[in-house]
Amino acid sequence: MSVCDPSALARSLLAWYDRAGRALPWRKKGNERPDPYHVWLSEVMLQQTTVAAVTPYFLRFIERWPTIAQLATAPTDDVMHAWAGLGYYARARNLHACAKMVAQWRGGQFPDDEEALRKLPGVGDYTAAAITAIAFGKRAVVVDGNVERVMARLFAVTEPLPAAKGRLKALAAHLTPDMRPGDYAQAVMDLGATICSPRNPACGICPWMNECQGRRQGIEAQLPAKLAKPERPTRHGIAYWTARKDGAVLIRRRPPQGLLGGMMEIPSTPWRDDTPWDMAELAAHQPVAAQWRPLPGLVRHTFTHFHLELRLVAGKASANATPLGLWVALDKLSDHALPSVMVKVVKHALAKAY
DNA sequence: AATCCGTGGCC
DNA sequence: TGGCCAAGGAT
Incomplete structure (x- = not known):
């Protein structure tokens, strides 16, 4: 043969x-x-x-x-x-x-x-x-x-x-x-x-x-031989863990196209290359007006073409706030389409914010 | 054509 | 620990 x-x-x-x-x-x-x-x-x-x-x-x-x-x-x-x-x-x-x-x-x-x-x-x-x-x-x-x-x-x-x-x-x-x-x-x-x-x-x-x-x-x-892959950059973001008086937290839907398109997320700043965010920049991207307090540690996640380092801040929303998003009771979070990186964020917040 | 797009397991 | 890898497709 x-x-x-x-x-x-x-x-x-x-x-x-x-x-x-x-x-x-x-x-x-x-x-x-x-x-x-x-x-x-x-x-x-x-x-x-x-x-x-x-x-x-x-x-x-x-x-x-x-x-x-x-x-x-x-x-x-x-x-x-x-x-x-x-x-x-x-x-x-x-x-x-x-x-x-x-x-x-x-x-x-x-x-x-x-x-x-x-x-x-x-x-x-x-x-x-x-x-x-x-x-x-x-x-x-x-x-x-x-x-x-x-x-x-x-x-x-x-x-x-x-x-x-x-x-x-x-x-x-x-x-x-x-x-x-x-x-x-x-x-x-x-x-x-x-x-x-x-x-x-x-x-x-x-x-x-x-x-x-x-x-x-x-x-x-x-074999098979493969061309070397480009280096993965690290991007940085800050996620807003926003709690209401009744304990509900704020999530929102991502745009239908692009990364995690159509999935739900904990609101965050954009994820940008190289430069971590400063607390002074939080107000410009917050989903609702609040006093933000940094949570210790960070969430790391690797996507196909970049690493993500996501820090968390926690804040209380005022009673009459009208944010762009959806209030969800903590025990109902799993009813929503949260990608793995956001499951990590939720777990980190639950461990550090209470 | 080259880039973008998730995640978990493996060594 | 970190890079590599998986029964690829859309743009």
């Missing part, structure tokens, strides 16, 4: 998958076709997100919204709330928009070809191919980070990402068989997730160990 025999490689991979494939909540056993709704939902959740993180969210979603029609009629904020903590919140907005389109214009049936799927919000090249192969059993070239890594190693592609993407996709297309499209796609991704892992790949038990050129050359651990 050689790398010039793609069908033999596909067969050996599928044999491995039949023997070692993982049981996942969105996967059906044997030849049973999975629900396209489940495939789509899981694939969107799995974008840049681990199986371990996705699993409880997936189970909650399909329990609460058993069909895409039910998801489509849910209030957007319910979807955002259910998504809170999973990250990349534009996915949740696109997910809901997509559900509405499929439910209203297509009778709840997903299109079964890549081109049409690709037009749905939140569905890109990868997700369209994955749904086509997994949900509809049609051949599609499914390329995610796992596939790129596996191809780079199998064919010893040393060109760094992202420049190598086109070459890696062509290699993936060369290997993709006509048989069992869904199983094959999931098998390559499973291989990348469990054996051909980013660190310490388990080459000794890999079904492709004898064909892998990266391993033959002893460079598999260095």
